[in-house]
Amino acid sequence: MTIFVTMDKLINYLLEFGQLNQQQIDLIIRKVQVLELKKGDYFSEAGKIPKQVAFIEKGILRVCYYNSKGDEITKYFIDQNNFAVDINSFNQKIPSSEYVQAVTDCALLVFSTESFNDLSATIIQWDGIINKITEKALVEKVNKLSPMLAEDATTRYLNFLEKFPNLANRIPLSYLASYLGITQSSLSRIRKSI
Amino acid sequence: MTIFVTMDKLINYLLEFGQLNQQQIDLIIRKVQVLELKKGDYFSEAGKIPKQVAFIEKGILRVCYYNSKGDEITKYFIDQNNFAVDINSFNQKIPSSEYVQAVTDCALLVFSTESFNDLSATIIQWDGIINKITEKALVEKVNKLSPMLAEDATTRYLNFLEKFPNLANRIPLSYLASYLGITQSSLSRIRKSI
DNA sequence: AAAAACATTTGCCATTTGGCAAATAATGAA
């Protein structure tokens, strides 16, 4: 069964960062492939060179890695209507130490590296738009992570609830706990106390 | 008394991110102003639209803000040989809610917004170089912040010592404690226990 | 040098969070 997916969200998103005429928009749409992931599927895996850039049309991804103690840590979640790029290795063509997993069923709009480069060569505004998008995404991550250190676990959990209201009860506790920097049991107790 | 400052570090830094011919380099050098800050001086202040971009030739800056409880929080430190830009408001021309302060005596190489725009218009590679620099700086911040949540305070302190070996004892405890997400007294105890 | 202002350490105790294992609940497979 295939879900009905349009390019509208992607195009509107791109247009927030720069102008594109209809011809350019058509070109972009032709380079996109729809990829559907089931909850739990991987979009990219550690140790491989990530070769794709994706716009999340629907669903939520998480980026994670194993720390030195061997615990799996969720570095951050990426909500729909955002791009998912491996910030560490997309540019450098080095293997990633992180992997990207679907937290819920997802519909992704995927650009292969080649299409991406084609667009960069064909559409003069492309690089500028992508840079703005990347910078904005990174700034948001910094702004989200930075205050977390100064807040206690309960506050961090409440903030998460605000950002992803209907997610907290649909994902494994372990995903969320490692993102919040606490253990599963602590998160369980925090939940109870609210 | 004026300290002797050359443009070498700045130019070498820029050249890591793109090619520049001698004529372009001269142009850049002509746009730069040397600004010396004493320990404790402010480079930019909250509530104002930051109008400058600076390369830290020597010294260390910190970016900080007041949280909802009114505590002053050090968001991050910026070491010499890096650019200091207000990531939130440089592009948007909105007032910053953060301020930037010299943690040690500093020598900054400052571009006014106008010079910066001139260079952008004159040197074709300029925007690309600056984008790469900005992205790299942001990625480093994310990568530094993200694991901090998963580590205990002692580990965070030890990591800081590694990154800024000769700084920890020369700055107020409060700067460092708020960066590490703990109280002054806790940091004091952690120090003792090492 | 003395005083004042500021920064750091310490004691005491409360609160938060972790670690581990067992109990319970939820999910998925046969």
Next chain:
DNA sequence: TTCATTATTTGCCAAATGGCAAATGTTTTT
């Protein structure tokens, strides 16, 4: 449905960190 697997909750106690105020140490000013 029933069994097996996996996820979550809970109890118990230990460890980490916070809050506050007093003591001590350091720096700056007069």
